[in-house]
Amino acid sequence: MMDLLLKLLGVWADQAGKVADLGLSYQGGVPLWIVLLLGLGLGALVFYTYRRTAEFVSPKRRIMLASLRAAFLFLLLLILIKPVVVVTVAGSVRQTLMLLIDSSASMNIQDLRVDQSDKVRAAIALGNADVKAGTNQQIKTGDSHNPTRADVVKAALKNDKLDLLPTLDRQFDVAAYAFDRDVRDLAVPRPRDPPVTRHMGELIASVVVVIGLMAAVVGAGLAAFFRPRLVGYITAGAGVVAFIGAIAALMYIDRQREFVNRGSAQIVSKDWVEKINATGPQTAIGDGLRDAILRKRGQPVAGVVLITDGANNAGSLPLEAAKMAQAENLPLYVYGVGITSPRDIIVSNIFAQDVAFVRDELPVTVRVRSQGLKGQTARITLKLGEDKVDEKEVAFDEDGEQVISLKVTPEKIGEFDLVANIEPRGDEVVKDNNTTLKRVRVIDGRIKVLLIDQMPRWDFKYVQTLLLRDRRVDAKFLLFDADTEVTQIPNSPYLKTFPIKKEELLAYDLIIWGDVDPKRFSPQQLEWVNEFVAKFGGGFIMIAGKRHAPHSYRKTPIENLLPVEFDQPVSSLANIADKPVRFELTPTGKSATMLKLSDKEQENLQKWAQLPPIYWAARVSRPKPAAEVLLVDTDAGRASRISKMPIIAQQQYGLGNVLYIGTDNTWRWRRNRGVDDHARLWSQMIERMALPHLLGGSKRTQLNFDRDNYMAGERVTVFARLYSEKSFEPVTDPSVGATFAPLDGASTVTPRRISLRPAPDQPGIYRGEFVAPPAGNYRFKVDTDPATPLDFTVSEATIELSETALNVALLKDMATATGGAFLREEDLHKLGDTVRKNSPQKLSTFEVEFWQSPLYFLLLMTLLTAEWILRKVSQLK
Numbered sequence: 001m002m003d004l005l006l007k008l009l010g011v012w013a014d015q016a017g018k019v020a021d022l023g024l025s026y027q028g029g030v031p032l033w034i035v036l037l038l039g040l041g042l043g044a045l046v047f048y049t050y051r052r053t054a055e056f057v058s059p060k061r062r063i064m065l066a067s068l069r070a071a072f073l074f075l076l077l078l079i080l081i082k083p084v085v086v087v088t089v090a091g092s093v094r095q096t097l098m099l100l101i102d103s104s105a106s107m108n109i110q111d112l113r114v115d116q117s118d119k120v121r122a123a124i125a126l127g128n129a130d131v132k133a134g135t136n137q138q139i140k141t142g143d144s145h146n147p148t149r150a151d152v153v154k155a156a157l158k159n160d161k162l163d164l165l166p167t168l169d170r171q172f173d174v175a176a177y178a179f180d181r182d183v184r185d186l187a188v189p190r191p192r193d194p195p196v197t198r199h200m201g202e203l204i205a206s207v208v209v210v211i212g213l214m215a216a217v218v219g220a221g222l223a224a225f226f227r228p229r230l231v232g233y234i235t236a237g238a239g240v241v242a243f244i245g246a247i248a249a250l251m252y253i254d255r256q257r258e259f260v261n262r263g264s265a266q267i268v269s270k271d272w273v274e275k276i277n278a279t280g281p282q283t284a285i286g287d288g289l290r291d292a293i294l295r296k297r298g299q300p301v302a303g304v305v306l307i308t309d310g311a312n313n314a315g316s317l318p319l320e321a322a323k324m325a326q327a328e329n330l331p332l333y334v335y336g337v338g339i340t341s342p343r344d345i346i347v348s349n350i351f352a353q354d355v356a357f358v359r360d361e362l363p364v365t366v367r368v369r370s371q372g373l374k375g376q377t378a379r380i381t382l383k384l385g386e387d388k389v390d391e392k393e394v395a396f397d398e399d400g401e402q403v404i405s406l407k408v409t410p411e412k413i414g415e416f417d418l419v420a421n422i423e424p425r426g427d428e429v430v431k432d433n434n435t436t437l438k439r440v441r442v443i444d445g446r447i448k449v450l451l452i453d454q455m456p457r458w459d460f461k462y463v464q465t466l467l468l469r470d471r472r473v474d475a476k477f478l479l480f481d482a483d484t485e486v487t488q489i490p491n492s493p494y495l496k497t498f499p500i501k502k503e504e505l506l507a508y509d510l511i512i513w514g515d516v517d518p519k520r521f522s523p524q525q526l527e528w529v530n531e532f533v534a535k536f537g538g539g540f541i542m543i544a545g546k547r548h549a550p551h552s553y554r555k556t557p558i559e560n561l562l563p564v565e566f567d568q569p570v571s572s573l574a575n576i577a578d579k580p581v582r583f584e585l586t587p588t589g590k591s592a593t594m595l596k597l598s599d600k601e602q603e604n605l606q607k608w609a610q611l612p613p614i615y616w617a618a619r620v621s622r623p624k625p626a627a628e629v630l631l632v633d634t635d636a637g638r639a640s641r642i643s644k645m646p647i648i649a650q651q652q653y654g655l656g657n658v659l660y661i662g663t664d665n666t667w668r669w670r671r672n673r674g675v676d677d678h679a680r681l682w683s684q685m686i687e688r689m690a691l692p693h694l695l696g697g698s699k700r701t702q703l704n705f706d707r708d709n710y711m712a713g714e715r716v717t718v719f720a721r722l723y724s725e726k727s728f729e730p731v732t733d734p735s736v737g738a739t740f741a742p743l744d745g746a747s748t749v750t751p752r753r754i755s756l757r758p759a760p761d762q763p764g765i766y767r768g769e770f771v772a773p774p775a776g777n778y779r780f781k782v783d784t785d786p787a788t789p790l791d792f793t794v795s796e797a798t799i800e801l802s803e804t805a806l807n808v809a810l811l812k813d814m815a816t817a818t819g820g821a822f823l824r825e826e827d828l829h830k831l832g833d834t835v836r837k838n839s840p841q842k843l844s845t846f847e848v849e850f851w852q853s854p855l856y857f858l859l860l861m862t863l864l865t866a867e868w869i870l871r872k873v874s875q876l877k
Contacts, residue, residue, distance in 0.1 A: 018751070023086035025847070028128065030080040032499055039077050043070040057874050065874070068867040076843050084847045091299055095302040095839060097172035100292050102337075104180040104307035107150040107278035109309075109804055111339045118339045121149060121825040125156040133830045149337045151277040154308055156335075156828060157273045160559045165270060167832035171839075172302050176272060179717070180280020181314055183295075185273035204779030206245035215875040225835075252841035281713040283308070283313030293321075301818060303331040303838045305831070309338040310807025314601060322814040327536045331820035333831060333840050338806035341399060343372040344430035347380070348401070348802045350438045352422045353683070355691055356410050358444045360471050364406040365435070366420040370396040378422045382406045384440070385416040389394075392574055400804075410442040415791070420776055438709065439793050445473040447690045448507060452498070453514030454480045460514060466682055468493070472587035473686070476508075480520055484602055500530050506536055510690035515545020518552050530557035534654025539689030541659045544618035550607070550660070551618070561658045563627035563651035564620040580613030583647055589719065591706040595648075599707075607677060614665035617647050625650040626730065626763050651669035652702070652721050652764070671723055679797070700725060701785035710772040710794050720756055720766040722784055729739025730764025737783040739767060742776050743791065749773050756782065 050066040057065075113119045116135070119590075123129035123139045126147065130137055147155070157165055168174050176186040206738050215238030285308060292304060304325065312318050325332055349367040351756045356362040364382060373396040382390040389408040418440045424431035449467055454461045456479060467475035478495045496829060499505040505528050518526065540561055542549055551566050553559050583606055589595055599605040624638045631648035638645040647662045670678045692702070700723040710716055719736070723733040735758075741751035752773070756766035758851070772794045781789040786825040808822075815822040820835050 003815050004540035007476050009693055010661075015364075022088075025084050025086055027849075029085055032081055035077050035081050038076045039070075040079070041074045044071065047068045057876070061870070061874055064337060065341055065867060065870055068870065069862050072860060072863040072867065073864070075856070082849065084851075086845065086847055088845045095172055095300040096296055097168055097174050097302045097303045097835060098290060098296065099174060099176040099184075099294050099304045099424075100308075101176065101178050101186070101276055102180070102283060102776065103276055104280035104283040104311070105278055106283060106309055106311040106801065106803065107153070108148050108687060109338070109342075109430060109801070110146050110148045110429070113146055113339060115339070120771050122152060124825040124828075125152045125159065126164075127155065127159045131159070131161045131826075145660075148278060149309055152337055152825075152875035153335075154273050155275060155399055156825065158270050162828050164831065165313075166830060168305075168835070171836055173831065175296075177288075177292060178276055179281040179291070181284050181287075183288050183291040183406040186275055199328050203727060208242050208249075212239045212242030212244075212246060216243060219403075220800055227545070228862055242673055260467040268383050276874070283311050283316040285312040285318040287308070287315035287473060289318070289321040289332075290316065290324060293325060297328070301328075303333055303837055305333045305335065305835075306811075306814070307335045307337060308811070309803075310336060310811045311803035312602070312807070313669070313808070317605070318810060318814055319817065323818045325817045330818065331835075332815050332818040333820045333823065333835060334811045334815045335828065335831075336806050336811045338810060340806050340808055341372045342804050343398075343425070343427050344429050344433070344804045345370055345373065345378060345422050346802050346804065347420055347422055347424065347436045348419060348433075350407075350436045351599065351685065352418055352438060352440060353694075355472075355624075355687065356408075356442045356708075357446060357472050358410050358413050358442055361407055361409045364408055364420075366388075366404045366406060366424065368394055369401040369403055369802075372426075374398060376425075377758045378425070380404055380406075380420060382408060383411060383417075383421070384408050384830075386669075392563075406721065410440075410559060413442050413444055414489060415439060415441050417793075422437050428806050429803045430712055432796070433804070437795065439791070443695065445694060447472055447509050447686070447694055449473055449475045449476065449510045449512065449686065449690065450495075450508045451475060451512045451514075452478045452507075452514045452516055453543075454520070454545075454548070456482065457514065457545070457664050459664045460669065461607050462667050462678065463682055466679055466688075470683065480516060483547050497521040498525055499528075502531075502667045505529070505532055506538070507531075508538065510541065510686060512541045512543065513549065513558075514543050515547050515549045516547050518558070521871040523556075526557045530561060532657060533561055537655035537693050539657050539693055540653075541661065541685065541689055543664055544660070544662045545664050546616065549618070550662075561653050563624050563625060563658060563660050564646050564662070565647040566620045578663050580615060581617050581647075581665075582613055583617075583631050584608075584634050585631055586629050588628050589648070591719075592628075592630050593704065593707075595630055595681065596684065598681060604812075607614050610672075611669045611677070612671050614647075616665055617645070618662040620646060620662060622646075624651060626729040626766070629804065645669070652723070657689055657692065657699075659685060681756060688772065701782065701788040703780065703788070703790035705792055707789070708791065712772055712774050712794055714772045714794060716770050716772050716792070717788075718756070719767050719778060720782055722764050722782065725785075731766075731784060732758070732763065734758070736766050737781075738774075738780065740778050740780040740792075741771070742773075743779050749776065787816045 046069045047063075047066045050062045050069070068790045081696050086344075111118070113122055119254060120129055120135045120137060120139055124131055156162060165174065168734070174187075177183050178186050216236050269750065285306075289304065306867050310318075322332060346369040347366060348369055350364065351366075352364045352584070354364055366380065368380065370376075376396050378394050378396070380392055380394050381388055390406040391405060392404060394402070394404060406420070410416075415648055416439075417437045419435065419437040421435040424434050428434075441497075451460070451464060451467065460479075464475075464477060465474050475493060476495050477493050478498060482494065484496070486492060487496045507513075511529065511532065513529075529540070533540050542761045543557075544550055550559070550562055550564070553562075554566070585605075587593065590601075592604065595608075597606050598604040617633055619638065622642050623646050625647070627649045628651065629646045630641065631646070632644035633647055634644065646664075648660065649661045649662075650657060652658075666678065668679070669681070702721040704719050706717040706719070720736065720738075722730065722736065724731055736756040738754050740754070752769050752770070754770045756768040759765040759767050775794050775796045777791060777793050779789045779791050812822045814820075820839065821827075823831060823834075
């Protein structure tokens with residue numbers, strides 16, 4: 001009714017919206033008081049005239065006739081002041097609404113729905129239950145089964161009872177995307193022409209509405225008082241038909257305009273829904289959300305409808321992406337799919353050293369997570385190759401994760417799969433996530449480490465303890481300011497002096513160098529250390545100190561080893577900071593295996609973010625050109641023009657590797673249950689720096705992957721540090737060819753070629769990417785040195801099955817953080833209204849010249865016609 005009234009006022013559909021306010025004004029040059037006086041005078045004259053009308057007309061009818069005539073004349077007088085209607089409308093700006101639908105393999109889980117509420121939710125999505133009755137309704141037994149999560153989503157989107165897509169499409173430009181590790185288009189409306197307007201058509205239809213209404217009134221009067229009545233009937237009927245036809249025409253014009261403006265018949269057709277294939281090897285909710293936001297940045301977007309089970313296992317943190325959405329003023333409407341407590345055992349991760357020593361016990365820890373199995377037990381077994389080496393009974397309590405400690409003592413040298421397994425139960429929702437494995441190399445030998453410092457600093461003490469406990473390590477210690485009696489103890493690991501012969505120094509695989517005065521060494525001994533790394537491929541780690549390291553080593557052979565430059569005078573470096581030093585991993589540091597605090601990418605980043613701050617870091621200028629910076633100080637005041645100040649950096653120096661640790665505060669990371677993280681970090685750094693020398697591998701070609709194991713379909717990143725064969729200078733070729741092939745000759749996978757590209761500003765460092773092939777063991781080698789291969793393992797895609805429960809907490813937090821809403825199947829019928837209410841309203845005010853509008857003309861003709869009919873009824877001329 002309001003739409004018709006607006007059209008009669010001359011307000012067309014592209015101006016109309018929800019009327020927020022109406023007001024009156026006038027534009028004529030004649031003062032209003034003059035018009036009022038004239039109106040009173042004309043009114044008095046009209047009433048006086050009708051008073052003298054024939055006496056057979058009743059007084060009430062004469063008053064009615066006089067009122068109609070006076071109102072008609074008053075409307076004519078209003079033309080002198082040109083009245084206008086001030087209309088304020090609140091209209092929604094046509095916006096895009098993004099559908100972001102999870103297409104990862106976890107959406108292919110077929111939930112065993114035991115709870116009644118879960119059965120009802122599936123029935124609602126499948127169209128077998130009342131969409132508005134909630135989860136307390138009763139459903140027929142045959143109306144509920146156990147569809148996959150993807151099937152539930154498809155059914156909900158195509159459900160005519162929910163009418164989800166058409167409802168959203170009537171109000172928004174709906175753009176649908178699927179995501180797993182990456183984002184891809186499902187149904188994105190094409191760019192449209194400017195909105196079509198039909199002012200002339202609406203004007204004609206509005207006039208026909210008025211004429212038809214008047215014809216109906218006149219025809220009714222003719223039929224009542226004139227013969228033959230057929231003329232009146234025909235006139236009235238024609239008027240009614242014209243009125244109805246004009247109203248239908250106006251409605252058709254509006255629908256055509258809405259369809260043309262919307263331009264998203266592709267969404268309503270729902271054909272794209274079948275393109276949702278739950279096959280993605282990983283779920284990156286944070287990355288997917290960021291990608292979607294960036295695609296529509298700068299455009300009017302009403303929000304994002306995120307459809308997922310919340311099983312995030314890759315990419316950036318979802319809550320960080322939600323903060324980005326909040327900053328962009330994009331509410332998240334999260335539809336959670338799945339059940340909250342499926343029965344499942346998940347053997348998610350196995351941790352052990354990459355290199356084990358024959359006949360030396362290797363500790364192994366396995367993460368096992370259970371859901372819905374309180375009070376139940378299971379047996380976990382550990383195999384090395386084909387041999388069962390350990391087993392243990394696992395008792396399950398509340399839903400959650402527990403760490404199971406196992407052990408293995410390798411008896412044979414070689415490379416083996418270390419496999420942890422729990423036999424699947426019959427009532428588990430997923431039976432393919434009960435096994436995990438890790439590739440382990442078994443060797444014969446021990447890592448020989450020399451740890452040197454001047455005083456027993458905290459880092460020295462904790463690293464020393466770690467080395468003494470590690471059976472793989474044969475460690476010696478040199479403390480220049482220690483009591484000499486400790487060196488007199490039989491079989492003492494303490495040395496009296498630095499090795500006095502070069503051969504003694506070369507027997508070590510790794511030297512860890514502390515805050516020692518360089519005057520404690522002869523120039524020849526410092527040169528030996530340089531040669532130990534450059535010519536004999538040894539590893540070298542420097543732990544910076546407040547007195548000497550690294551700044552006292554300027555213009556010594558040790559300075560050449562280090563991956564950082566320092567040029568401040570020594571006198572300015574002895575300050576001890578009392579403020580926390582914040583740090584962050586660089587992109588290279590995030591992918592560095594030796595800095596991994598967890599094998600899970602997201603958990604690793606979380607652990608680094610939660611580490612306590614350090615309170616001192618050595619001031620250095622910048623990294624050297626060939627250095628890889630792994631950890632930096634976030635303070636811009638300590639940054640150089642080139643980069644942030646390095647705290648941890650590494651570089652290849654000659655045949656060996658050097659790691660610089662610019663703080664003696666790593667011991668602080670033991671706080672807040674960080675003991676295991678501190679031990680893991682140092683074990684990995686020691687292993688990474690020492691094993692190349694121990695294993696006697698190639699010194700001019702070093703290959704490593706960003707992870708130890710991959711799943712089929714994942715993106716693999718390989719890094720190569722390459723040096724020329726003769727001059728041992730960094731390779732500078734624009735690209736380097738490489739090949740990977742299956743180790744099993746019977747495999748049907750053919751060898752594949754890839755190209756490695758040089759890393760910017762890092763001479764000799766190359767990087768390449770490829771998609772992990774089918775499950776199996778593979779060997780990778782570069783063309784420049786095919787004799788130095790690197791093996792890697794590809795497993796079946798199981799990471800998607802490591803999170804089988806609907807992550808309600810995460811999804812609710814994301815929705816709440818952005819001002820959106822979390823929904824289940826019983827809430828989907830409210831989605832359109834929820835999004836619309838949160839969409840911004842645009843208030844617009846405009847003036848309509850009432851005295852020129854069809855409504856004004858209709859009022860004049862209605863008053864005149866009514867008076868004429870009433871006069872005929874009263875038998876007046």
